[in-house]
Amino acid sequence: MITYLFTGLFALLIGYFVYFNAVLRPEVINNPYNSRQENFAKRVVRGKILASDGTVLAETKTAEDGTEIRSYPYGNVYAHVTGYSTRGRTGIESLANFELLTSNAFFGEQIANELKEEKNIGDNVVTTLDTKLQETAYNALGNHKGAVVVLEAETGRVLAMVSKPDFDPNRVNEDWESLNGEENSDGVFYNRAMQGQYPPGSTFKVVTLLDYMRENPGYEDFHFQCSGSMTEGNYTIRCYGKNAHGNEDLKKAFAKSCNTAFSSIGLSLDEDVFKTNCESLLFNSELPLDLPYSKSAFSLKGGAAPAEQMMTAIGQGETLVSPMHMAMIMSAVANDGILMKPYFLERVETYSGDLVKNFRPSVYGSLMTEAEAEILTEYMRAVVTEGTGSKLDNMGFFVAGKTGTAEYSSDKSKSHAWFAGFSDTGESDIVVCVLVEEAGSGSEYAVPVAREIFNAWNMERE
């Protein structure tokens, strides 16, 4: 019996070892702390990073004398998403480091290279990035600081990710001092799309609405008389532009982004249920993302002051979110409540184009029921048809979304402009999330950026 017991233990041990080597291994060795990766570079020429259509986003050029230069043909456009590999590694350069430094070229050829003492050529990584959408997003954001995320709702493929201010990955080494210098306080290396933490402003009303629906099955009977402001305790909430929206039902309040109505909803919500619902949407928790990100924060809890309740309901307060997380919530709405894990890598090929590995879409889980997703979609469509997102109406296809204008300091004249939404055609729809820092209202600054992206997508589609 003792023999069986011990043999069993060893069988488990070997089983775990096999599991480690077969399943856990790639993730472990890709860890940036694993200095052993540097060794691969001595034997392998780093592979290319390609867009989904095969456009080269990063490649290594070897000079006559053997020195290697990593070149990024599109410069700043893909800076944050491809990253760089000259001073440490970031972005996909870090994520796919192992694949890029592994050669699966034909065996005989590798042996021949060994004999000639030449380096083998590393595998190419084909990303999910769409060149047209990335360039459109990059140009549409213009000189503003901010971020854009474009996802494919059904699969979670990341089609575009832009963060500004940016940098030229070709010059990271040369410009290292100035990019990190004190005069450069903007944090150009900081990927605002995933690491940025912003008050969500009115885009958060999607979350408030979902919680209100869950807490009040009779939500359709909601009626509110908006006079442009409301005061509770000694705190006053005003609607944007000091508009009074008059008599409104829930859908209209949402479409017009009525702060007053949503503040009163906020006062009626159970804070703890609200928090639980937010956490089911991945606030205060890890996100299923492969590149560095910041966790989103939601801190409202039982016994909060009325002012805090009201502000939280309209996305001011203490709540913080990244554009990527907002895009993920939208993608769940667009995808019948199911969140697909966002991913950047489509497949790995040898340098001659033979398939090495395919990455498949994977389901993260259900964030809401299909019915809830449907109602949210309907409400967000109203934002476009009769509310703050009207610049997205009449595009030739349906768009659903929510705008936001997030105040981030005591200076009320400054605000971040948000748009988060998706094309609503039922066919490989895209999710677009735009954040323009220190600009103004969402409908004025973020929606036009989204419009250009939707247009580009529509043209590509046809």
Place this chain on the structure above:
Amino acid sequence: MTNLIVELSKFAFIILIALYTLLSFSAFKKKSPGEVNYVWKLQNLLMFFIHLLAYVVMYLQKEEIKLLIFYLFQLFLLQAVVVMTQVIYPQINRLVLNNMCLLLAIGFIMLTRLSYDRAVRQFQIAAAALILAMVIPVLIRKCGFLTKIPWVYGIAGLILLAAVVVFGESSNGARLSLKIGSFALQPSEFVKITFVFFAAARLSKSTAFKDVVLTTVMAALHVLVLVLSRDLGGALLFFVAYLVMLYVAAKKPLYFISGLGAGCAAAYAGYHLFSHVRVRVMAWSDPFQYIDNEGYQITQSLFAIGTGGWLGTGLYQGEPNKIPVVVEDFMFSAIAEEFGGAFAICLILICVSCFMMFINIAMQIKNDFYKYTALGLGTLYGFQVFLTIGGAVKFIPSTGVTLPLISSGGSSIVATIAMFAIIQGMYLLKEDEELRIEKERKRNARAKAKKARAAKAEKTKERS
């Protein structure tokens, strides 16, 4: 060109050790003596190939002549052990002998690669220990009184362990060694043997409740002192070995179950009482979160194993020296990195075959003292292998015990070689016993036949 040879050698190593492993397990099947002998010879041959190839590959990369000289010394030692042991003890268990030599050889190779000086020291100590170990089987055969002095073992062991707690040198948070001159001795390695002797002597005499309680108290004291010196791996080893011996001796599952219960309770208490236990568990459960401090060692180990993959990086192509205390606690990771996961699995299997053979031997011995001793030592060996490899691959929290015969460490290597020799001694006793029984049976049969013939003669006589 060298690169190509390094690359190809990876495959050669894996094929050679896979064959060796296969032969190790085929030894458990019954075969004719001629066939079996052939298997052992083949195993030796495979071992020498692995050893030779490793040093050729290392020499090609380092081009240091001392490597070749060192190789020749090792070759001589290993060859001498294989030949001499067979000359002195023709009945020796060849699987145990071969495995010991192979593990030593792999240890020498990997240590040479990691630190030449340590490898030389290891070689010197191992050589001395191997020569001394030659007399152990004789001692066991001749000295019957060894079975009759349990308290000498028990008390001597405790004193040695306690001395470490009081005078010991602290390293990596645990007090493990005594400094005598320039030698650092790790008494717990040797106390393993006295401990097993103690328990075997006591349990073979009586398994009456009162005696069991007394024995258990003494065993618990050992474990407690080890915990005090923060040698948790050691404490766990002693505990498990005693539990197994008690279970087999008393044949009462209740003892085993209550022992396990007590062990779990102690582990729980230890977790809450000692911060270093919590640190180990924390580093195990999520090493990447504490990668800069507590989790550094284990993540480096995982990087090593992961980067090696199935085929390994090849000798000198990895960075096993990045793992802190690699030569003592993480030899397995170093081997997995440069020789590859497939090789590492074979290595585990070879250790398992060794362990299975130990238990096999134990179960065949009639004399209780020898039986329990073989069982206890076998369990210590098997469980230690499990702890160190399990820790290296993050299957269980790391306990900081050595990989027997492979890790660097004088006390560890001497004690392990002694353990192997003791088990060999017991195996020889068993063989003697079988020979005697065989002879007796033959003699009886002959006597019977004689009697029958006589009776028959009597009958014919009567008839006529």
